[in-house]
Amino acid sequence: MVDALGSRLSHYMDLLSTRQKLVASNIANAETPGYRTKDIDFQFEFMSQVAGIQPDVHGVEGLKVKNDGNDVSMDREARLLAENAMRFNLAATLLKSQVKMIRSAIQESK
Amino acid sequence: MSLFSSLSVSGSGMSAQRQRAELLVENMANAETTRTPEGGPYRRKDAVFSTSEQTSPFSSIFQKEAGMGVEVTDVITDQRDPDRRYLPGHPDADKDGYVAFPRMNPAEDMVDLMGASRAYQGNIAAMSAVKDMITRSIDLMR
Numbered sequence: 001m002v003d004a005l006g007s008r009l010s011h012y013m014d015l016l017s018t019r020q021k022l023v024a025s026n027i028a029n030a031e032t033p034g035y036r037t038k039d040i041d042f043q044f045e046f047m048s049q050v051a052g053i054q055p056d057v058h059g060v061e062g063l064k065v066k067n068d069g070n071d072v073s074m075d076r077e078a079r080l081l082a083e084n085a086m087r088f089n090l091a092a093t094l095l096k097s098q099v100k101m102i103r104s105a106i107q108e109s110k
Numbered sequence: 111m112s113l114f115s116s117l118s119v120s121g122s123g124m125s126a127q128r129q130r131a132e133l134l135v136e137n138m139a140n141a142e143t144t145r146t147p148e149g150g151p152y153r154r155k156d157a158v159f160s161t162s163e164q165t166s167p168f169s170s171i172f173q174k175e176a177g178m179g180v181e182v183t184d185v186i187t188d189q190r191d192p193d194r195r196y197l198p199g200h201p202d203a204d205k206d207g208y209v210a211f212p213r214m215n216p217a218e219d220m221v222d223l224m225g226a227s228r229a230y231q232g233n234i235a236a237m238s239a240v241k242d243m244i245t246r247s248i249d250l251m252r
Contacts, residue, residue, distance in 0.1 A: 013247070014112070020243060021116040024236040025164075028123025028180045030229055032159040038178075074232065085239040092246040099250065 009095045013088060015045055018055055020084045026077050033068040036060075037076070113247070116240045118164045122179030123233040129182045130157040131226040134219050141214045144202045152212045154188035156222075188213065 022038045029035040040055040063071040133155045143152035164179035190213050198207035 017112045017116070017243065020240055021112050021119060024116045024119045024123075024233075024240060025178045027229075027232045027236045028119050028126070029159070029161055029178065030123075030232065031127075031225065032161055032180050035161055077232075078235070081236055081239050085242055088243045089246055092243075092250060096250050 003098070006095060006098050009091050009098070012046060013091050013095070015040070015042060015055065016084050016088045016091065019080070020088070022057065023077050023080045023084065026072050027074075027081070029070075030072045030074060030077075031070070033070055035070050035072065037063055037072050113240055113244050115164060117237060119179045120233045120237040120240065122162065122164055122181060124230055124237075126157070126159055126180045126182050127226045127230040127233065130159075131223060131230070133157055133185065134223045134226065137214065138216065138219050138223075141212060141216065144200075144209060144211060151192045151210045154212060154214055156186050156188070157182045158184040158186060 019040055019042065022040065026037050037060045038057050039060050040057055045055040060071075060076075063073050063076070065071045137154050140152040146152050159180050160183045161178040162181040192210035193213045194208045195211055196207055197203055197209045200209045203209050
């Protein structure tokens with residue numbers, strides 16, 4: 001992107017889409033025996049500036065393990081699903097206004 | 111494209127749950143079946159789920175994707191002894207008058223079917239959330 005804010009926003013959206021994929025895969029595997037919930041450390045990954053590197057995926061502590069060794073919590077996944085979608089919408093709206101600003105800067109100079 | 115492969119992850123979940131629901135419906139339909147091609151009464155079937163690597167149609171082998179899909183790797187048949195009921199007039203009765211019926215618990219199958227249907231709904235919710243995110247990203251270009 002053209003400026004720093006834009007690239008931060010696109011990094012944020014990248015991370016959100018990675019996290020959303022993990023949420024989708026947790027929901028798909030909600031009844032797979034032995035499957036453990038996967039997530040990324042969002043704060044850490046956002047602060048580490050290195051772009052283009054796949055975020056580190058790890059398990060989640062403190063979830064109740066069911067008898068079949070599966071620890072997917074549907075409540076947690078539903079919350080994250082909605083939260084990620086809303087955060088992504090916000091970031092997309094902000095990025096769109098950035099693009100609009102640059103565009104108007106180009107057009108108004110004519 | 112991370113977001114598009116999320117769609118195939120949710121799709122794999124939907125297809126696995128649909129296969130499971132098909133097996134459960136088959137079980138309930140055959141709750142009283144006493145003749146099968148293999149001989150003997152019908153035996154209850156159930157799906158075994160396991161995680162599977164999901165790739166979108168255009169992803170290259172260099173892209174290591176984080177998410178995992180699900181697939182039905184095996185269909186197991188119930189090996190318990192059939193339920194023997196005393197029905198001397200039945201065409202499949204043995205010499206003592208007992209007929210072997212499938213060992214089936216309708217409550218068990220109904221509960222599993224509800225679970226499969228809820229899990230299917232969960233996958234659809236995930237898919238529509240991801241679809242919304244993709245639409246938002248496309249809107250950036252307008």
